[in-house]
Amino acid sequence: MKILSAEFVKSAPSVKECPEPVHPEYAFIGRSNVGKSSLINMLTERKNLAKTSGTPGKTRLINHFIINNNWYLCDLPGYGFAKVSKSIREKWEQTIKSYLHHRENLLCAFILIDIRHEALKNDLDFLSWMGMKGIPFAIVFTKADKLSKSKVQQQLAQYKKKLALQWEPLPPIYISSAATAMGREDILELIEITNKEFSA
Ligand code: GTP
Ligand code: MG
Numbered sequence: 001m002k003i004l005s006a007e008f009v010k011s012a013p014s015v016k017e018c019p020e021p022v023h024p025e026y027a028f029i030g031r032s033n034v035g036k037s038s039l040i041n042m043l044t045e046r047k048n049l050a051k052t053s054g055t056p057g058k059t060r061l062i063n064h065f066i067i068n069n070n071w072y073l074c075d076l077p078g079y080g081f082a083k084v085s086k087s088i089r090e091k092w093e094q095t096i097k098s099y100l101h102h103r104e105n106l107l108c109a110f111i112l113i114d115i116r117h118e119a120l121k122n123d124l125d126f127l128s129w130m131g132m133k134g135i136p137f138a139i140v141f142t143k144a145d146k147l148s149k150s151k152v153q154q155q156l157a158q159y160k161k162k163l164a165l166q167w168e169p170l171p172p173i174y175i176s177s178a179a180t181a182m183g184r185e186d187i188l189e190l191i192e193i194t195n196k197e198f199s200a
Contacts, residue, residue: 001192004068006044011061015098018074019064021105024198025072026191029096030112031123032056032078035142038178039112040065040075043187050075057084060092062099071195072105079126100135107194108136110187115141115155115175119162128166138172138190139163145177 012018028036037050037059049065056078063075076099077092084092100109109130113123130137141159144152152175163170172190176183 001068001188003044003188006046006049006065006067006073008049009064009066009072011063013061014095015062015102018062018099018103019066019072021103023066023070023072023105024107024195025074025103025105026194027074027076027100027103027106027109028112029076029100029109029126030078030142031114031120034078034112034114035176035178036078036112037075039110039140039142039176040073042176042178042181043184044073062095071191074099074103074106079122097129100130101133106135107198108138108190110140110174111137112140112142113159115144115152116146119159124162124166127163127171131167138174138187140174140176140183140187142176142178144175144182145179 009019028040030036033056037052040050041047041052044065044067050063051059059075059077061077065073065075067073076096079093079096100106111127111130127137141156147155156175160170174183174187176187
């Protein structure tokens with residue numbers, strides 16, 4: 001899919017204030033600093049569409065972008081960020097879960113996981129919650145450029161083993177790098193196919 005236009009729409013503190021749910025929507029979710037905003041910029045080939053930062057906790061609102069005037073990308077705050085107070089952390093988690101639960105035009109949530117990390121309990125718990133709620137999702141392993149090709153495959157195999165204990169079949173899985181644009185074509189293809197199904 002060609003990205004012809006990509007524009008910021010609005011930042012919303014809660015799902016109620018999100019833009020009208022008139023277009024298919026895709027959300028990017030994951031722990032703070034995993035690379036959600038960077039992935040959105042990589043996919044849209046816009047350097048600063050979504051604000052990125054080396055300091056976790058940069059994205060604090062539900063940010064909508066409209067792509068090609070006919071579908072939404074949504075950048076969410078990170079979960080499990082240890083450096084904010086417990087009450088703020090819980091508030092963000094509530095915001096994210098309420099968004100996921102109530103956003104009727106959400107067609108797929110991309111759950112981002114840093115390829116360098118071991119399977120973490122709060123990521124696995126989050127996936128279970130998605131499954132329980134029946135929200136369609138795909139997994140994107142980020143920052144593949146930080147490891148050698150063989151190490152990437154090793155991490156992926158380990159993670160798949162963990163996932164297989166719970167998921168059959170496994171959800172769609174992508175490997176990405178915002179630095180090299182790895183994964184871009186495949187992720188955009190999933191979005192393109194899903195958009196077509198939506199309008200059919
Ligand atoms: P919050 O909004 O704080 O939850 O973070 P986020 O998930 O949006 O992460 P963000 O995109 O801001 O990236 C966090 C840091 O990781 C930044 O310093 C990015 O430059 C870096 N980063 C993100 N993706 C990649 C990647 O694929 N490769 C490399 N090498 N660095 C990346
Ligand atoms: Mg962000």
